[in-house]
Amino acid sequence: MEEANSNILRLRRLGIDTHTENIIFMRSDSPVCRSEGFTANTRVSVQHGAHSIIATLNVITSELIEDGEAVLSEEGFKNLQAREGDMITVSHVQHILSFSEVRAKMFGRKFNEAAIQRIISDITQNLYSKIEIAAFVTVCSGDNLGLDEVIYLTKAMIESGSTLTWEEPLIMDKHCVGGLPGNRTTPIVVPIVSAAGLIIPKTSSRAITSPAGTADVIETMTPVDLTLDQIKEVVKKEGGCMAWGGAVKLSPVDDIIISVEKALDVDSAGQMIASVLSKKAAAGSTHTVIDIPVGQTAKVRSKEEAFLLEYYFRAVGLAIGMEVEVLITDGTQPVGRGIGPALEAMDVLAVLRNEQNAPADLKIRSVQLAGLMLEKADMLTKGTGVERALQILESGQALEKFYRICAAQGGFREPSPAKLQHDVIALSNGVVRAVDNRKLAKVAKLAGAPKSPGAGIYFKAPVGKQVKKGDSLFTIYSESQGELSYSLTYLHSAGHIVELVAP
Numbered sequence: 001m002e003e004a005n006s007n008i009l010r011l012r013r014l015g016i017d018t019h020t021e022n023i024i025f026m027r028s029d030s031p032v033c034r035s036e037g038f039t040a041n042t043r044v045s046v047q048h049g050a051h052s053i054i055a056t057l058n059v060i061t062s063e064l065i066e067d068g069e070a071v072l073s074e075e076g077f078k079n080l081q082a083r084e085g086d087m088i089t090v091s092h093v094q095h096i097l098s099f100s101e102v103r104a105k106m107f108g109r110k111f112n113e114a115a116i117q118r119i120i121s122d123i124t125q126n127l128y129s130k131i132e133i134a135a136f137v138t139v140c141s142g143d144n145l146g147l148d149e150v151i152y153l154t155k156a157m158i159e160s161g162s163t164l165t166w167e168e169p170l171i172m173d174k175h176c177v178g179g180l181p182g183n184r185t186t187p188i189v190v191p192i193v194s195a196a197g198l199i200i201p202k203t204s205s206r207a208i209t210s211p212a213g214t215a216d217v218i219e220t221m222t223p224v225d226l227t228l229d230q231i232k233e234v235v236k237k238e239g240g241c242m243a244w245g246g247a248v249k250l251s252p253v254d255d256i257i258i259s260v261e262k263a264l265d266v267d268s269a270g271q272m273i274a275s276v277l278s279k280k281a282a283a284g285s286t287h288t289v290i291d292i293p294v295g296q297t298a299k300v301r302s303k304e305e306a307f308l309l310e311y312y313f314r315a316v317g318l319a320i321g322m323e324v325e326v327l328i329t330d331g332t333q334p335v336g337r338g339i340g341p342a343l344e345a346m347d348v349l350a351v352l353r354n355e356q357n358a359p360a361d362l363k364i365r366s367v368q369l370a371g372l373m374l375e376k377a378d379m380l381t382k383g384t385g386v387e388r389a390l391q392i393l394e395s396g397q398a399l400e401k402f403y404r405i406c407a408a409q410g411g412f413r414e415p416s417p418a419k420l421q422h423d424v425i426a427l428s429n430g431v432v433r434a435v436d437n438r439k440l441a442k443v444a445k446l447a448g449a450p451k452s453p454g455a456g457i458y459f460k461a462p463v464g465k466q467v468k469k470g471d472s473l474f475t476i477y478s479e480s481q482g483e484l485s486y487s488l489t490y491l492h493s494a495g496h497i498v499e500l501v502a503p
Contacts, residue, residue, distance in 0.1 A: 006031035007091055011048075011077075018073035020259060022046075022055035022080075022126060024090070025071035032090050033059070043129050046072070047089045048082045054093055054126045056113050060118015079126075084201050098122045099132055105139040113152040114441040120156035124253045133260045139269070145270030150312060151319045153270065153472045157278035158320070160253040162228060164201060164284040166235075172200040173285035175276050177292050177309070178210065179299025181441045182336040182459070184344040185291070186214045187221075187242055188351055188366035192375050192392050194240030200373075201235045203245035208258055211444035211456050215244035216341040217348070220453050223410035235407040235476040241405060250282035251275070267299065273312050277320065287323045287376050289369055293331025297437040300331065304310075325376050327369060333435040333463050336362040340449035340478045342415035343477065349415075352399040357365035367393060418447075418454035418477040420484050424491065426467045430500030435463060443476060446487035452479040461498045 009032065016023070023404075024046055026033055038044060039249060040059040045052055055076055070088060072080065081196055082088065098118035105111060119136060122128055128136070145153070172193055176183055186202055193200045202215035204224075215224045224244040226234065231248065234241040246255060254275045280288045290313050292306045293299070300306050310326040317324030336347035336359040350358035351366065370392075371385030380388055394399050406412035440457060448455030454477060461473040476491075478484035491497070 006035050008087055009090055010068055011082055011084055011086045011088055012065055012069045012071050013077065016071065016073045018075055019406050020075055020256065021073065021130070022053050022076040023058055024055040024075040024076060025065065026090070027058050027060045027065060027067060028059045028061050030067065036092060039271050042445065043093045045091045045093050046080060047091070048080050048086055051081050053079045056129060065326060093127070096122055096127050096132070102132070102136050102139060105144075106135075110146065111149045111152060112134065113155070116149065116152040117156045117159070120153070120160055120253050123256055124160045130260060133257065134223045137257060137260050137264060137266055137271070140271050141266050141268040143269070145268070147315055150270040150273055151316055153274040154281070154316055154320055157251045157253055157274055158281045161249040161251050161282060163250070163282045164228065164231065166199065166200045166201070166284045169286070170198065170287045170377050171284050172198050172377060173202065173280045173283065173288040174369055175280065175288065175290055175300055175375065177272065177276070177290065179437065180293040180295070180331045181211065181334040181339040181437055181444065182344055182347065182362070183291070183293065183365070184212070184214065184217050185334065185362065185366040185369055185385045186346075187218055187348045187402065188362070188393070189370045189373070190240045190242055190396065190399040191352070191405060192367070192370040192389050194238060194405070195392050195397045195401040196374055196379065196388070198239065198373070198377055198379070199235060200240040201231060201283055202241060203231070203243050203250060203279065205245055207450045211333070211339050211441050211449035212341045212344055213450065214333050215246075216450040216453065217344045219244070220240045220345045220413075220415040221349075222406035223413055228407060232407055234405065237408050238401065238405045241409065242399075243409070245279055245283070251278040254278060263468070269309060269312070273309070273316055276317055277313070277322065277324070281320050281322060285322060287373070288325070289372050289376070290318065290324060290326045291329055291365075291369060292326060293329045295331030295333070295437065297435075297439075298331030303328070315359065323376065325372055327372060329365060331437070334361070334437060334440065335365060335457050337459045338456065339440065339444045339459060339475065340447075341453040343454075343456045344419055344457055345415040346417070352393070352398070352402055354394055354399075363393070416454060417458070420453060420478045420480045420481065421490065422476045422484060423472040424474050426469055426471045426473055426500065428469050428500060429468055429503060430467060431503050432461045432465045432467065432498055434499040435461070436497050439494050440474070442494075443487050443491055443497070446483065446490050447478040448480065448483040452483070455479055455483065466503055467478050467500065
């Protein structure tokens with residue numbers, strides 16, 4: 001009788017956080033492991049009532065859990081919709097047929113549309129292990145995806161999750177490809193564009209490898225974890241929103257793939273384009289403006305690379321019925337002064353409030369993007385969009401609209417920096433010649449950003465500035481002495497972050 005029910009186990013909860021992974025823990029001497037031949041890292045099917053998940057097995061050889069028990073990660077409990085004490089059934093996973101297409105790509109065969117649809121569907125259903133997703137990411141990296149494959153991937157990712165539909169014919173959106181600290185234009189562009197009468201249901205991501213994602217920044221001022229119905233209600237009321245896309249599962253497979261790309265430190269242009277445009281299309285956007293910063297320490301390092309990305313963005317947009325406009329911008333140094341959620345939010349508010357010391361570069365970049373969106377919507381003739389966007393900003397209309405959107409999303413609160421701070425000073429007189437964006441971002445992350453919203457960097461040394469010995473180049477903010485010390489240890493070993501030359 002025991003053998004007939006050997007794959008039935010009682011759930012126990014230990015509160016194990018595995019981020020987005022379904023992990024199951026079972027004793028190595030349990031009947032199910034013995035009878036089914038399960039070993040560590042085996043992918044298994046876990047069923048509870050009408051719900052089932054695919055989980056990775058971790059084997060326990062101690063007395064941590066009792067015979068007949070199994071432990072799920074918190075993610076597993078959530079996805080299985082189970083509680084402690086529930087009975088589960090554990091069994092083998094069926095062979096994943098679509099992975100043969102990934103293996104074929106390894107040997108030079110192109111993906112067709114049906115193959116990519118099957119792969120993305122299986123990844124969405126959590127059938128792929130992290131190793132198998134890593135293989136898919138690797139065969140798509142570099143220039144391994146042709147334009148047709150990027151189009152297939154984008155369409156498949158759109159179909160993998162929820163979509164928003166709108167009655168209005170023009171739905172505006174924007175995106176920056178990233179790699180530039182402090183480039184937080186969204187919470188300025190959204191109120192400008194919506195104040196002009198356009199619809200802009202902006203969904204943004206949290207930080208992946210940066211000290212702050214747009215959603216992290218906005219969350220220091222207003223709630224961003226909105227449902228689809230809440231997004232529609234806010235947009236209906238104010239014409240725009242600033243929400244976290246992960247909460248509404250727009251192209252959810254993208255988040256799974258990105259988590260593996262981050263671990264591998266692989267950034268594929270084709271997957272990035274599919275990622276961006278699939279989320280825009282899923283949000284119902286008809287017109288999208290893409291900001292591509294170019295600089296030696298930005299994500300995109302040359303104009304040639306930027307022009308190629310522009311071509312792909314436009315072509316894929318055309319294939320999915322979206323009009324895409326690209327703005328190639330300066331990526332040689334941070335935008336604004338804040339790097340980290342609350343510090344970037346303070347920059348945003350300074351621009352919206354038209355404060356005298358507001359960062360001019362953030363203001364200029366924001367009105368350029370907003371102006372281009374106004375022109376693409378045929379509201380204005382070419383070349384007049386920036387002037388109109390600037391007028392909306394400087395008249396206070398954008399600030400008023402920003403507050404109204406925040407109120408509709410759950411209220412506004414003032415962001416504040418972390419309590420501990422340390423000034424990094426110039427060791428000699430000189431003129432700032434270059435700034436290493438990547439190293440600067442790493443210092444901000446080691447100081448605690450974005451997990452600690454107030455942590456990060458307040459940057460004071462833009463290119464061309466003349467500084468004297470002892471002047472503060474930037475200030476590091478942190479919530480704990482340990483994180484501050486950790487960032488300083490890296491800082492002292494990283495070499496030049498702000499490069500000075502003799503005046």
